[in-house]
Amino acid sequence: MIGKYSDQMTFEYILGRMLDRVPDTVDKREGGVIYDALAPAAAELAKAYMELDVVMDETFVDTASLQYLMLRCKERGITIQGETAAIIQGTFTPPDLELTAGTRFSCDAVNYTVTEKISAGVYRLQAETLGTAGNQYSGQLLPIQTVNGLQTAQITGVLIPGEDGDTTETLREKYYASIDGEAFGGNVADYKEKVNAIVGVGGVKVYPVWNGGGTVKLVIISSDYTAPSSELVQQVQTEIDPETNHGEGLGIAPIGHTVTVVGVTGQAVDIRTNITFVSGWGWDAARSQIEDAVNAYFAELAEGWQDAEATIVRISQIETRLLDLSCVLDIADTTLDGQTKNLQIAADSIPVLGEIGGIT
Numbered sequence: 001m002i003g004k005y006s007d008q009m010t011f012e013y014i015l016g017r018m019l020d021r022v023p024d025t026v027d028k029r030e031g032g033v034i035y036d037a038l039a040p041a042a043a044e045l046a047k048a049y050m051e052l053d054v055v056m057d058e059t060f061v062d063t064a065s066l067q068y069l070m071l072r073c074k075e076r077g078i079t080i081q082g083e084t085a086a087i088i089q090g091t092f093t094p095p096d097l098e099l100t101a102g103t104r105f106s107c108d109a110v111n112y113t114v115t116e117k118i119s120a121g122v123y124r125l126q127a128e129t130l131g132t133a134g135n136q137y138s139g140q141l142l143p144i145q146t147v148n149g150l151q152t153a154q155i156t157g158v159l160i161p162g163e164d165g166d167t168t169e170t171l172r173e174k175y176y177a178s179i180d181g182e183a184f185g186g187n188v189a190d191y192k193e194k195v196n197a198i199v200g201v202g203g204v205k206v207y208p209v210w211n212g213g214g215t216v217k218l219v220i221i222s223s224d225y226t227a228p229s230s231e232l233v234q235q236v237q238t239e240i241d242p243e244t245n246h247g248e249g250l251g252i253a254p255i256g257h258t259v260t261v262v263g264v265t266g267q268a269v270d271i272r273t274n275i276t277f278v279s280g281w282g283w284d285a286a287r288s289q290i291e292d293a294v295n296a297y298f299a300e301l302a303e304g305w306q307d308a309e310a311t312i313v314r315i316s317q318i319e320t321r322l323l324d325l326s327c328v329l330d331i332a333d334t335t336l337d338g339q340t341k342n343l344q345i346a347a348d349s350i351p352v353l354g355e356i357g358g359i360t
Helices: 011-020 033-059 066-074 168-180 188-196 230-240 283-303 315-323
Strands: 085-093 104-107 110-119 122-130 152-160 201-208 215-222 258-263 265-277 328-336 349-358
Touching: 011 033, 066 168, 085 110, 152 230, 188 201, 188 215, 188 230, 215 230, 230 258, 265 283, 265 315, 283 315, 283 349, 315 328
Parallel strands: 215 258, 265 349
Antiparallel strands: 085 122, 085 152, 104 110, 110 122, 201 215, 265 328
């Protein structure tokens, strides 16, 4: 049968088949004894076929809802990842100010709680709101309670990005990824699966035998697709293969694998272009829109970094996105780092916006 069962097995169709089996010598008209006896059964059968459609949809990964998709994923050892809290770095003055764990601050609509001291005037804070809302790289922290002697409080970086957790579609992608690359005993697919499951990691590239037999290099990107903090890199290193016990199998890595974890780096890209603006606009007024458009393109490249053989910044893509801005009438003569050609980003790097301006 092609399509849904309920599309064909309707009440009318089922009842018609039933009545066809009754001799024509019997009154089969609506309201007759035979009709009234068969109609309730036909209605129940039609309902059963509708429910069978639901069963079929929930059986297959491609159409299963989240509840049943989670059960299919359990068959492959895949668990759903919930929301996590962002860990940020806060810098406070005076530097000799001592904050106690549990002291609360606010930035925009997100509250943060001090968890521990990093160094003089620098503390770790955890977002009270789960998900990506806490991933703020800068901003003023306002004390929720009185902090005697506090002069200034600023967010100075994200140490471990918060994540929104799996949706139905991201979980479905994990399922298919587990089939496309079978993870086993420290192979490339195994490292990708284990590292991507660590909170704060958004992707990883695996380089086996990169420095001789038994060596593995992992290059990671944070879950917000920026260069990871040194703390996140160190956390992944410890979980995979602790530095003090390289190759001893005390982490996730198999015995004999010496794993080195590093973070992806940002490569600044300078852009110069000749833009004809709509009347009433100029570089100063349009700069923020232009930078946002370029940054959005670079973010897309960073998101696909894990699976890309090479990351290439394309002039055509930049010009297309700038032309979509309502303040831009035309664009030409765009250069990347002074060259009139596409720019291939260095291995294990992602593009970040350097200087941008008009051609003079």
